[in-house]
Amino acid sequence: MEKFMTHTGKVVPLDRANVDTDQIIPKQFLQKTTRTGFAQHLFHDWRFLDDDGLQPDPSFILNEQQYQGASILLARENFGCGSSREHAPWAIQEYGFKVVVAPSFADIFYGNCINIGVLPIVLNEEAIDELFDHALQKPLELTASLETMTLNYGDKSFPFSLTEFQQYCLRNGIDSVGWTLQSQDKIDQFAASLPAWQ
């Protein structure tokens, strides 16, 4: 996993609540056995008019000229609800997003983001509304910092939180499996103490 400390980038505002993982990456693209190759299908059914993904739908915000090159996704509540498919954050990451900002996330999606090094930032509704107001008018640049644990724009600064361990893993690009394997003895002792039926 890549280390994450600060990131500055353009915001694309996706003004819709309850965006589910079926929208983020529809099922017909889940047959790959790799972690790559999903970006081109991100938001497929909204992004393209045709099934083959050749005709972009001009009315979808990701296709608007002014938002090209965006690396921060601004979203509404309950973003990433639905299935556990990690393909959803893989697609988001591969498309170029490093940060997703929303008033709330579905639990599994949130965890998946942290595990692959996409920073999910939760802000309150007012802050989100304010960001949408600006970003919908003209492209906005934001800086997300794990050093200060804030999302900054202009002279404004919104604090966000992550657990200590989440911060540690993101900042250092920790291989969490390798980390846990250090506790292998403890795990094995634990397993040995379980009753026969468990």
Next chain:
Amino acid sequence: MPSTLYEKLWQRHLVEDKSGETPLIFVDRHLIHEVTSPQAFANLKFHGRKVHCPERTIATMDHNISTRSADINAAGESAAHQLKTLENNCEEFGVKLYGMGHKNQGIVHVMGPELGLTLPGQVIVCGDSHTATHGAFGSLAFGIGTSEVEHVLATQTLRQNKAKTMKIDIQGKRPLGISAKDIILAVIGKVGTAGATGYVVEYCGETIRNLSMEERMTVCNMSIEFGAKAGLIAPDHTTFEYLKGKEFAPKGDTWLQAVNDWQTLTSDEDAEFDTVVTIAAQDIKPQVTWGTNPGQVTAINSVVPSPEDFSDAVERESCVNALKYMDLEPGTKITDININNVFIGSCTNSRIEDLRIAASVIKGKTVSKNVTAIVVPGSYRVKQQAEAEGLDEIFKQAGFEWRLPGCSMCLGMNDDKLVAGDRCASTSNRNFEGRQGRGSRTHLVSPAMAAAAAIAGHFVDVNQFAGA
């Protein structure tokens, strides 16, 4: 200190809780399938790591297999590649696989319980959000992403932060014709599509106690549909009766010891929950979703709502989007909505009881000429049992197609898909845009309601239908 069932399960599985680290919990059972595991195995290989407890890991094929043929290649090239990758990985890492044609193959959440792989007091995970199904046995069961699948494969543990607790107390006797599906849809309608995010919910009360195991699985299955991490039902006599003698359930003295232990798996009387929701069963009517998330649901005798009915701005906006996608007018009676497809299947409603109920509704009747209807049993065992009871004949005579087990049209990864404009009465769990095929429209209902809709060609109250 009095504790909830969740807290007891948590405490029992806590391997390590170091300050500054996310707590490490032990995983008793890891279920895997073809779609969310290949990248996890690939990473294991890359790092030269092993599957730590292959005996705690069980694989099946379900998501993208064909329901017309047991041949792996029938599902298309990329699906076949994914299925073969699973076969190879299981072989290489020593994991037991119930592949195509195996008598234990089935949808992962149907297969686990019917084999007794799912037991009370366990932590069960799977790279699939409907893992909550197994919570019906009083096990802490939840869906995980592929990085976590890799973590469990390599370490048999997971890092998890503790969730909040919600008690959903469903009181009283449920009215005639009200199924577990109606109960859970009514719960989701009340709590809202994200209302339980951050919570583990426990379903309690007389109504829940009187449900069969299969009905309890239907309830717990949809916990994720209102955001819950997991759904729990305390194990009791019904649970033990169901499990007794199952292939992987403990036997002899171990069984007795296990039951003794499992009986302690209840929330203490004065345990405190962070949130409590109470619902009276008698108020629950047969449910039909009208929108594009499972919280957009109403009673069969009701009408399609209007955006103005919602005071919350986000819900109003969601209603506008949903009505547009679903091509529905506010004020339309639910019973006036015509459908052209019916799907009976999925890990929510493809067990033997579901098929029995659906068959009893359609027996001797004929599917409406405008409707294409399929039944997809949840597993080979369900299929066999249904055939032994002659249910397949009842379905076929009514005009249903009788298929091989798999996820099928629940998510349409195989060729069981709807096309744009199709409208389906479905016993599955998600009515998201495009879930059953791009541009198609899904209405979630119980098996009895789906069966009745198949005959009528539109939604009907199954109670009135049965009497007609």
